[in-house]
Amino acid sequence: MTSEQDDSRLRQERLRKLEMIRELNINPYPYSFTRSHKAQELHEKYKDLPADTETEDVVRVCGRVLNERNTWMFVDLYDDSGKIQLFCHKQNIPEEELKRLRLLDKGDFLGAEGTVRRTKQGELSVKVTSYEILGKTLQPLPDSWDGFTDVEARYRHRYVDMIMNPNVRDTFRKRSIAIRTIREFLDSRGCLEVETPVLQVEAGGADARPFITHHNTLDIDLYLRIATELHLKRLIVGGFERVYEIGRIFRNEGISTRHNPEFTMLELYWAYGDYNQLMDLAEEMIVETAIKVAGASKVTYQGVEIDFKRPFRRLRMVDAIKETTGLDCSTLKTFEDAKTAAVKLGGVDLTHCDTRGHVLNAIFEHKAESSLIQPTFLIDYPVEMSPLTKPHRTNPGEVERFELFAYGRELANGYSELTDPLDQRQRLEEQAAKKAAGNEEAMPLDLDFINAMEYGMPPTMGIGIGIDRLVMLLTDSASIRDVVAFPTMKPIVK
RNA sequence: GCGUCCGUAGCUCAGCUGGUAGAGCACUCGGCUUUUAACCGAUUGGUCGUGCGUUCGAGUCGCACCGGACGCACCA
Incomplete structure (x- = not known):
């Protein structure tokens, strides 16, 4: 020790x-x-x-x-x-x-x-x-000659880290600037900042395992939220046309240099817009944040220059796959076709793939994702992995979804929101069936959410941005722990 | 969960094919000094992560365990 x-x-x-x-x-x-x-x-x-x-x-x-x-x-x-x-x-x-x-x-x-x-x-x-x-x-x-370098001690005693390492304090100042910039950006465009429940009876809105806790007097288990999406959309139904929340999200998954069990996500929902307008808006917001935090749209991350210069490249998922593997996804008609092609490529983990769309995504993740160094919107995802997204207006089997990648990492996820209550019910029922079959990350059936949608929802665009990961990029921080003041640590057992 | 690497003084580390546990810094005491001292001298400080084993003898070799870092997996 x-x-x-x-x-x-x-x-x-x-x-x-x-x-x-x-x-x-x-x-x-x-x-x-x-x-x-x-x-x-x-x-x-x-x-x-x-x-x-x-x-x-x-x-x-x-x-x-x-x-x-x-x-x-x-x-x-x-x-x-x-x-x-x-x-x-x-x-x-x-x-x-x-x-x-x-x-x-x-x-x-x-x-x-x-x-x-x-x-x-x-x-x-x-x-x-x-x-x-x-x-x-x-x-x-700690000894000022050698500095305070022990990685574990630095995170466990962050206050000492902050005393000894000025760049640590600087990083948290920049984090604050980033969040303030985003707030001002959204507020100045008529967005309303809101708060939604952390404690939920069902944890929906993302594919992730939740934390579970217990309410004593109600004597029921509750989940910590894994996303704010479903409640923010209820607010859209309720008549607020532009809402956002910068909130703590909890996911019961592994811990790594890119994952902390609790992290901060911005989710924004904006009525009467679609994913194309959303990409424009996201670009503008991210560039402004980069300039405020790093002084320029061009930053150096881990020795690599990342240029947040508008417009970001927009690349269809099937084209990303084609670029890196030569594979033409339009020839893959079925789950079996896709699986065969993936096996032939090699190096694609298909463990959790049960549909054609999931296989395509796995191919992308294993073959193409790491090559997306400069900011790139990957667009038009398979419908099977996007149960809350509106179908693509022209491409069957796809949805109007994008994810923003930079340095080979996902920074944001946005889409034209699904607003058809019947379609939504069907997709969530499929998710619930998967969950019942043992898929811990499938979404539960949130009947109240569907009920809300039946009361009518305008066309809406929505985005989630991982604030920690954005701050990592803008402050050249190698680990998410460097941008979280008090990262989750295993307790010391005496 | 899997793999690689790591664990010796408060800190940073050395310690060879097994043979008396070390250095620098920090701390304490003393010295010097009206402009830089990260100085000079002396002292203090260790269950070598833990346990078992091999051996006349283990910081060093073997096994197990504990803890950590990084990568993979999981996860956007």
């Missing part, structure tokens, strides 16, 4: 110092501190101050001590805007107070007052005349 950051020797030492601070009648955990400037503000205000120059300007700064040199003569103080150096010298501070600095440790919070100067070395500093401790640390921070 890795360190729990509780080495008793180092902690005891800090407890000893804490005791000494208290014996001096100093509160090591005071109530407030009035600051005049953040570090960044000082750097901006005094950017033209020459080296080895003093000012008379008195400032008050506060933050966390992360480094100290020359026996506390130079202290690196960090706030959430950056670093400012403190210069602590007996010339300016009473000697006994100067000595008390040694009761501090790296990691402690400190407030200081003094004048602004730039040192001979060119480092902007606060020449400290008085200081106060604002929070004593008991746990030692």
Whole structure:
């Protein structure tokens, strides 16, 4: 096991110092501190101050001590805007107070007052005349020489990760910017942000295994939602023409660098539009988000340049298959034809395929998906794997669905929503039959959803975007855990 | 669930075909210093992931287990 950051020797030492601070009648955990400037503000205000120059300007700064040199003569103080150096010298501070600095440790919070100067070395500093401790640390921070690199420890103690690794804080700021951009984009287009139930009697709207929980007084099992789709569409039925939810989704599946059991999805439903208009809208939103987060529509992800430049390529699934395998799907009339062709290609896992459409999708996933590096809308899916999607207006057996891929990964899924209640009932009954036959990922029959649709639903376009995966791409994060502040971890068994 | 790799001091790691458990950093003490110290000196710190086995002798070899990383599978 890795360190729990509780080495008793180092902690005891800090407890000893804490005791000494208290014996001096100093509160090591005071109530407030009035600051005049953040570090960044000082750097901006005094950017033209020459080296080895003093000012008379008195400032008050506060933050966390992360480094100290020359026996506390130079202290690196960090706030959430950056670093400012403190210069602590007996010339300016009473000697006994100067000595008390040694009761501090790296990691402690400190407030200081003094004048602004730039040192001979060119480092902007606060020449400290008085200081106060604002929070004593008991746990030692990781070695700043080696950094905090243990992958497991970083995720388990994310707060330490954030203290030690500025890029981690930066990633979460960017995540916030991404979500805010999307909100503003949608709000400015008349979309209404709504909230729908997390706890559901049946978990529908996607193919995934749900988490199960229990309500005590009702004495019933409930599922955590695997999608927000079915409730958002009820809102469309209810008369809201543009609704969206940025919500946590829970799926009881494997954990990997691209999957966290809980993740954040944007789902948007917009009446009177179809999947063609939706692709235009999605492009615009994603490009705007990329520019706000990464500064440009072009980003580098894991060494590969990804250009979110409009328009994104639009590629029919059957054409993607043809491009990479040479296979003409129109010659595959039946499930058996498709299976035979897939076996002939080799390397296609058909374990969960029970229809022609699923086989085509498997061929795509195994042969073509990883080659979709630049943003590409894969369009026109087989009807069998899309029970909530409107049939294609011209191509039999297909539906008006797209998925957006970038770096070979799925980012979004959208379609012209199925609005025919009779067709919907039939498709969900087929799903329910599969579920009854043991397919854990098939959708349950949500009769109330069908009932809602029987009350009438306008033509609607709808999309789901994996926010975590989008943020991964825009922040060059290799793992979904890098963009989730507190990723799911196996508990430590003692 | 399967495969590959990994587990030695608080951290980063060394430790050869089996033979006295090490280094740097951190911590503590001391020194030096009115502009950079990631300095100098000394001390402290270990059930070598756990268990069993082979052996005169195991950090090292074997087996099992625990934990982790990555990949695959599952999953958009």
